Amino acid sequence: MNLTSIWNTVYPIIIAILFFELIILIHEGGHFIAARLMKIKVNEFAIGMGPKLFSFKKGDTTYSLRLILFGGFCSMEGENEDSGGDGSFSNKRVSARIFVVVAGALMNLLLGLVIMLGIICSQNLVGTSTVAKFDDTAVSPSYGLQAGDEIKNIDGMRIYTPTDVQTGLSRSADGNVEMVVKRDGKDVTLNIQFDMEEYEGHQYINMDFWLLGKEKTFTGVLSSTVNNFISYARMVFLSVHDILVGRYGLSDLSGPVGTVSVVSDAVKTSIPSMLRIMALLTINVGLFNLFPIPALDGWRFFLLLAEGITKKKLPTKWEYIINAVGLALLLLLMFFVTFSDITKLF
Secondary structure: OOHHHHHHHHHHHHHHHHHHHHHHHHHHHHHHHHHHHOOOOEEEEEEEEEEEEEEEEEOOEEEEEEEEEEEEEEEEOOOOOOOOOOOOHHHOOHHHHHHHHHHHHHHHHHHHHHHHHHHHHHOOEEEEEEEEEEOOOOOHHHHOOOOOOEEEEEOOEEOOOHHHHHHHHHOOOOOEEEEEEEEOOEEEEEEEEOOEEEEOOEEEEOOOEEEEEEEOOHHHHHHHHHHHHHHHHHHHHHHHHHHHOOOOOHHHOOOHHHHHHHHHHHHHHOHHHHHHHHHHHHHHHHHHHOOOOOOOHHHHHHHHHHHHHHOOOOOHHHHHHHHHHHHHHHHHHHHHHHHHHHHHOO
16 A cells, blocks of 8 residues: 555544634633633633643643543533632632533534534535436435425425435335425425435435525525524534434444444545534534533533522532533443444444
8 A cells, every 4th residue: 555545544533633622722712701700710721632742831721632532621620529719710709600511512503603604605505405317227206296396394304405305205114205485475285205225234215306496695695504503503403302212232333443444434535525524413412511411511501590490519429420420421432433443344
């Protein structure tokens, strides 16, 4: 294998890892900025995990670069224990602590919105949910679908973007879809039996039609950016729902290894493909962190919200125990999906 082949294999992986670190840096940076705004002392802001490679201190904060460039943290005074002083997290009012806790996730969501805006701006046209044309072997026209139909609903799911169309179709288990389209100003309901194709052990609908693009305008770009952001966010909730109801198993989840593989493949394909995966990932990280699961920001937000309503704080000892159990379970899940990712590579 020559140097060019090695580089073509390695550089997409490097870009994928660096993007993961960017997601984490943005997240922890959100906590850091919010903490500084609320006058909370930050003891250390670290890029990476493991042993320190380099560090320096400015003011009360130590800034460090660590060996494993996969992770990071923002360590605040009084974050995990009661601590005296005006700069302690535990001594700040509830609203200030909530702001600091959710700031990381909000920064991830903002990054996703910015990436989505960049994608839309780079396109020649803005995508729509209107059918433009069909493949030569398309079966959907025989069930009544026509060019010019604007797809409004797929199996009860509202459609706003091309991503919604793909998501709606992918959720059908047998290819049979109820589709509501707008035609000549009226809603028309169609029942279509699409052909199925297999991908990585799952059956998916063969989308046998193309969607129309329209000229870009300022309002059109903004509208498309927001709608696509909402579509990606909805995909996260739909994925969680599908796992909970048994549509997908834990073996279908991807951990760091599998996700790096997906991102690196997207890097090899095209910049827009890479950016779409990156937008989905950072939105996923932002929303998942807000879920009320122990050891995540969402759990701390839930506790702070309860404290603000009841004026009573969960004892630090119990909060620590619950977070420790939650972290252990998350690490166990991470171990399982990472092992699954590695086995899929061979």
